[in-house]
Amino acid sequence: MSSVIAPLSRPVVSWSPPDPADRRRSPQTRRTALITALGVTAAAISAFFGNEAIFVIAFLFVISWPLERIWRRHPVPVRRLALRTDLAYAAASPALIFAGTVVAAVLAVVSLMWLPGLAFRPLVRSLPVWLELVVGVLLFDVLIYWTHRWSHTVPLLWRFHAVHHSTRHLDWVSGFRNHPLDGAFMAPVFAFFIGAGFDGRITGGLAAVQFVIGLWAHLNVRWRLRPLHRIVLTPDFHHWHHANQPEAHNTNFSTFLPLWDIVFGSYYMPADQRPQRYGVDDPVPLTIGRQLAYPFRGLRSAFRERRRARRATAG
Ligand SMILES: [Zn+2]
Ligand SMILES: [Zn+2]
Numbered sequence: 001m002s003s004v005i006a007p008l009s010r011p012v013v014s015w016s017p018p019d020p021a022d023r024r025r026s027p028q029t030r031r032t033a034l035i036t037a038l039g040v041t042a043a044a045i046s047a048f049f050g051n052e053a054i055f056v057i058a059f060l061f062v063i064s065w066p067l068e069r070i071w072r073r074h075p076v077p078v079r080r081l082a083l084r085t086d087l088a089y090a091a092a093s094p095a096l097i098f099a100g101t102v103v104a105a106v107l108a109v110v111s112l113m114w115l116p117g118l119a120f121r122p123l124v125r126s127l128p129v130w131l132e133l134v135v136g137v138l139l140f141d142v143l144i145y146w147t148h149r150w151s152h153t154v155p156l157l158w159r160f161h162a163v164h165h166s167t168r169h170l171d172w173v174s175g176f177r178n179h180p181l182d183g184a185f186m187a188p189v190f191a192f193f194i195g196a197g198f199d200g201r202i203t204g205g206l207a208a209v210q211f212v213i214g215l216w217a218h219l220n221v222r223w224r225l226r227p228l229h230r231i232v233l234t235p236d237f238h239h240w241h242h243a244n245q246p247e248a249h250n251t252n253f254s255t256f257l258p259l260w261d262i263v264f265g266s267y268y269m270p271a272d273q274r275p276q277r278y279g280v281d282d283p284v285p286l287t288i289g290r291q292l293a294y295p296f297r298g299l300r301s302a303f304r305e306r307r308r309a310r311r312a313t314a315g
Contacts, residue, residue, distance in 0.1 A: 008155040031290075032288050035288050039088065042095035043056055051157070056275060061173075064215065064219060067219060068220045073220050073222040074170075076220055080169045085177065086177050087173060089177050090173055096180040098182045099186075104186070105187070107191075112191075113192040113195065115195065116192060116195070117193065117197075121195065125197060125214075129199075136203075138257075140206050142295070143256070144256075145264070147189060153218040153244040159299075162282045163182065164182060165242060165279065166275045167279065168279045170220055170239055170278055171219065175217065176217035177214040178214075179215050190207075214252060220235075231257075231258050233257070237258060238252065240268055240275075242275070245275065246294040248268055250266060251268035252268055
């Protein structure tokens with residue numbers, strides 16, 4: 001992963017990444033148990049008030065689990081490395097999504113991206129409904145492509161996104177491993193859409209579709225679905241995005257249409273190979289509590305060091 005000044009993306013600690021074949025479970029810490037219990041309580045409370053997220057997750061589990069058992073790609077045992085961490089993310093997802101949404105709302109306002117949105121409003125209003133839908137989907141997808149790409153290349157954003165990439169095994173439950181602030185960085189895109197007056201159902205619908213595609217993309221299934229490779233995101237496509245192999249670094253950023261990777265030169269789908277190794281070399285911890293704190297670790301000293309380096313370059 002490229003970075004301009006290394007310390008901001010690579011906290012300096014002694015670290016030896018776990019072996020990809022390592023199948024230990026993540027350690028049971030008191031913090032993991034507490035976050036899981038709080039997450040389950042929050043999910044139960046939100047379900048009581050009509051939030052269906054937890055039922056959707058249960059439904060997705062019922063669909064995904066047999067698919068991964070029947071058409072399994074990598075021989076990952078049920079109790080694989082850090083499964084407990086990802087289950088904790090799944091249980092806490094309604095609470096984490098809520099926390100991320102609060103931060104996203106603030107970022108959406110202060111990003112001022114609703115201002116250029118307002119400039120486009122008359123144009124959007126003049127479009128027939130079908131064209132507004134087509135333009136909305138394409139624009140949303142290309143903006144998310146670039147936000148995702150910057151999450152890999154801007155060191156500060158990578159700290160948050162590295163949590164998602166830290167999983168050593170891809171399966172449906174690993175798709176839940178997202179730092180709540182990672183998704184919040186997409187807020188300027190939503191601000192632009194709201195400012196431009198796109199139908200709220202387009203943005204809301206696309207956000208929901210992204211959530212489901214997120215789980216589909218990580219499935220541990222051996223389907224190649226080759227005819228679809230260049231048309232729509234497949235698990236094979238996203239597995240290459242997660243591959244910790246030099247030839248696959250910074251590729252396949254698209255979250256819906258691979259078209260953007262083809263256009264911007266980051267498409268990578270070798271016909272005769274399959275990704276073998278997932279994860280990152282960054283020292284991302286194994287448990288959820290530490291992962292949520294990870295992006296902030298040494299952040300202040302990293303900023304100080306960066307300022308010093310900038311001054312030295314300017315002088
Ligand atoms: Zn990524
Ligand atoms: Zn992913």
